Amino acid sequence: MLWAIPGVLLKSAPKFGSGNLDPLFLFRFAMRWSQTFIPTMKEVPADAEVPSHQLMLRSGLIRQLMAGSYTWLPLGYRSVRKVSEIVRQEMDRAGAVELFMPALQPIELFERTGRKDAFGNVLFNFEARRGDRRQHFALGPTHEEVITDLISRQISTYRQLPITLYQIQTKFRNEERPRFGVLRTSEFLMKDAYSFGTSLEQLNTAYDAMYNAYCRIFERCGLKYLPVEAESGPIGGDASHEFMVPAGNGEDFVVHCPACSYAANQEKAEVGTQPCLPAAQPDAPAPETVDTPEAGSIEAVSSLLNRAPQDFIKTLIYVADEQPLAVLLRGDHSANEGKIRRACGATTVELADAATIQQVTGAPVGFAGPVGIQCPILVDHDAAAVTSAVVGANAVDQHLIGVIPGTHFEFTETFDLRNAEESDPCPRCSRPLEIVHGIEVGHVFKLGTKYSVSLDATFIDKEEKSHPIIMGCYGIGVTRVVASIVETCHDENGIVWPLSAAPYSVQIIPLNVADEEVMKVANSVYESLMNAGVDVLMDDRDQRPGFKFKDADLIGIPLRVTIGGRGLKEGITEVRWRAEADAHRIPVAETADFVQQQIRDALA
RNA sequence: CGGGAUGUAGCUCAGCUUGGUAGAGCGCUACGUUCGGGACGUAGAGGUCGCAGGUUCAACUCCUGUCAUCCCGACCA
Numbered sequence A: 001m002l003w004a005i006p007g008v009l010l011k012s013a014p015k016f017g018s019g020n021l022d023p024l025f026l027f028r029f030a031m032r033w034s035q036t037f038i039p040t041m042k043e044v045p046a047d048a049e050v051p052s053h054q055l056m057l058r059s060g061l062i063r064q065l066m067a068g069s070y071t072w073l074p075l076g077y078r079s080v081r082k083v084s085e086i087v088r089q090e091m092d093r094a095g096a097v098e099l100f101m102p103a104l105q106p107i108e109l110f111e112r113t114g115r116k117d118a119f120g121n122v123l124f125n126f127e128a129r130r131g132d133r134r135q136h137f138a139l140g141p142t143h144e145e146v147i148t149d150l151i152s153r154q155i156s157t158y159r160q161l162p163i164t165l166y167q168i169q170t171k172f173r174n175e176e177r178p179r180f181g182v183l184r185t186s187e188f189l190m191k192d193a194y195s196f197g198t199s200l201e202q203l204n205t206a207y208d209a210m211y212n213a214y215c216r217i218f219e220r221c222g223l224k225y226l227p228v229e230a231e232s233g234p235i236g237g238d239a240s241h242e243f244m245v246p247a248g249n250g251e252d253f254v255v256h257c258p259a260c261s262y263a264a265n266q267e268k269a270e271v272g273t274q275p276c277l278p279a280a281q282p283d284a285p286a287p288e289t290v291d292t293p294e295a296g297s298i299e300a301v302s303s304l305l306n307r308a309p310q311d312f313i314k315t316l317i318y319v320a321d322e323q324p325l326a327v328l329l330r331g332d333h334s335a336n337e338g339k340i341r342r343a344c345g346a347t348t349v350e351l352a353d354a355a356t357i358q359q360v361t362g363a364p365v366g367f368a369g370p371v372g373i374q375c376p377i378l379v380d381h382d383a384a385a386v387t388s389a390v391v392g393a394n395a396v397d398q399h400l401i402g403v404i405p406g407t408h409f410e411f412t413e414t415f416d417l418r419n420a421e422e423s424d425p426c427p428r429c430s431r432p433l434e435i436v437h438g439i440e441v442g443h444v445f446k447l448g449t450k451y452s453v454s455l456d457a458t459f460i461d462k463e464e465k466s467h468p469i470i471m472g473c474y475g476i477g478v479t480r481v482v483a484s485i486v487e488t489c490h491d492e493n494g495i496v497w498p499l500s501a502a503p504y505s506v507q508i509i510p511l512n513v514a515d516e517e518v519m520k521v522a523n524s525v526y527e528s529l530m531n532a533g534v535d536v537l538m539d540d541r542d543q544r545p546g547f548k549f550k551d552a553d554l555i556g557i558p559l560r561v562t563i564g565g566r567g568l569k570e571g572i573t574e575v576r577w578r579a580e581a582d583a584h585r586i587p588v589a590e591t592a593d594f595v596q597q598q599i600r601d602a603l604a
Numbered sequence B: 001c002g003g004g005a006u007g008u009a010g011c012u013c014a015g016c017u018u019g020g021u022a023g024a025g026c027g028c029u030a031c032g033u034u035c036g037g038g039a040c041g042u043a044g045a046g047g048u049c050g051c052a053g054g055u056u057c058a059a060c061u062c063c064u065g066u067c068a069u070c071c072c073g074a075c076c077a
Helices: A051-058 A074-093 A107-113 A115-122 A144-154 A200-220 A298-305 A337-344 A354-361 A450-454 A478-488 A516-531 A545-555 A565-569 A588-603
Strands: A003-005 A008-010 A062-066 A069-072 A104-106 A125-130 A133-139 A163-172 A187-197 A226-229 A239-246 A252-256 A263-265 A288-291 A313-320 A323-330 A349-351 A377-379 A389-392 A398-403 A434-448 A458-460 A466-468 A470-477 A506-510 A536-538 A559-563 A572-577 A584-587
Touching (some): A069 A074, A074 A187, A107 A144, A107 A450, A144 A187, A144 A450, A163 A200, A187 A478, A200 A226, A200 A470, A226 A434, A239 A252, A313 A389, A337 A377, A434 A450, A470 A478, A516 A588, A565 A572, A572 A588, A584 A588
Parallel strands (some): A226 A263, A323 A377
Antiparallel strands (some): A062 A069, A104 A133, A125 A133, A163 A187, A187 A470, A226 A239, A239 A434, A252 A263, A313 A323, A313 A349, A458 A466, A559 A572, A572 A584
16 A cells, blocks of 8 residues: 555555644644634735736745745645655665755855855845854855865865765845745755766766756656756866756746757757858958948948847957957847857856957947957857958948958858757757747756865875865755646646645535535545545535635645535546546545545656 | 836736826625526725825826836846
């Protein structure tokens, strides 16, 4: 016999009453609606825009305290705990070990790794008085510093490695702009894991174990997800994947090839265009100068000259490690600063200010061009392929037309410098790429030695030589996973929870609480399921049937058991999956067993 | 941090242009009738109109400032 505990299967039924001393039974499985707190709303709150935010408010999962801070109400918190439990099980299965670290941290750790500055305003940090001193704290946005500090003190030899540790804990980030309800908040629940090893092989093994665990976690949560190649970003390192949930309201762009399943985020995604070095045409006529008064943008010049943006080469002036640099892109493309940074081998790249632009082009912003410019140029593959281009003339209110790359300005190499776009060729198979919106729910990276070096976390090998420990870090936004489920699993009537993450597995609806026979059957089914360890909610409110049906659809409990006088006359109850249109008509005496069998089949 | 919008009852909103006793629907309380897809009737409770100044005999309404929330953008290990 299997027993449904939130996300867990038990070998035997939990026992209740004074004899039950098992401290692991954290859940109270069963609940009567009249005794809990589920404030549903018929109307859509004015402040909520995206479906998950609207539905989570309406179904009584969350309430807002202020921008970016939400209370998890009883119903919502049950889902948070179910997802947490799935994460915990899969982390444990993958060999990771759970611990719990402080959210309150000394700022010095962030100073040592340089992340006080890297995070900037995103890091909550403040001083507090302790006796006659003032101490400076941070609220943990993540825990690389704390765990690496711990490991640096406790691990000294290769014999203690490898190890992967994780925790599930509240993280704090001062979001400049919290939005979309619980999808982007300044305080959120995250699972963060850190692997420590002596070699790249150990790192790769730990990384693969986490990657596979993530796939299992998101599958078990009933999410459609896409692992995508990602930049490792300011955290450093050389390899990472993001786990994205495709959703129209997702803030991230995923570049995806349906033909070969290449997937990457937009920062990372390569464009499959080939390098292009057009031969010089010595006989070609010189470019012609045209007046473009006050037209400094591609759109303005394009409509003025009646030429498509694809015929333009735009010249963006950057400052790369303090040196000016011109980047040439086709007019309809957008720059990718990460690619530019790698192409020129600089550590920092940012758009130049107006003074620098004036200096290298001799013109104000909006009229830069490659012909005669006073700085090095980097040319994108597609910019080089424009055969007769419109470019800025490096003179105010003037552009050049008929400019031929390789003839009117010279270069010896072309690069991939731009963001991939819909229909661009796939870098692997050259078929057209698609762009989908996604919600980032997980991220795995190979960190390397950034933190172990700056926090002095080393081990000695067999030859007693000291090396920095090689690290990986792996995050899952637990509360964001719950929001992503709601965002992607709903219909016009409300949430349609997957069984694994639903606040309750079963909802019993006695249609008339004043009817003794109805209540007798409802209580009997309720108690049978409760004793079987099924988490069941019974809507025992004295409300009309329509009212209860609407609320049931809204909160979206997967299995609904309807018990009414009409059915009882025929000796049946109705058992219906939220996701399905038709109800099973089940004899009263078999109802509890049938429900358990349905759950077992669904979990199998 | 730039741009835009909104703050009036628990929720969704009207009223403001043109200053003069604070409104509706839903929700809530009581009673009655209802009872298989958000019922109906009757009687109620509930608001310093975000806050602070100013103009005025008089401000929800006009002016100034401020705070909060939402949206777009920038930012986002």
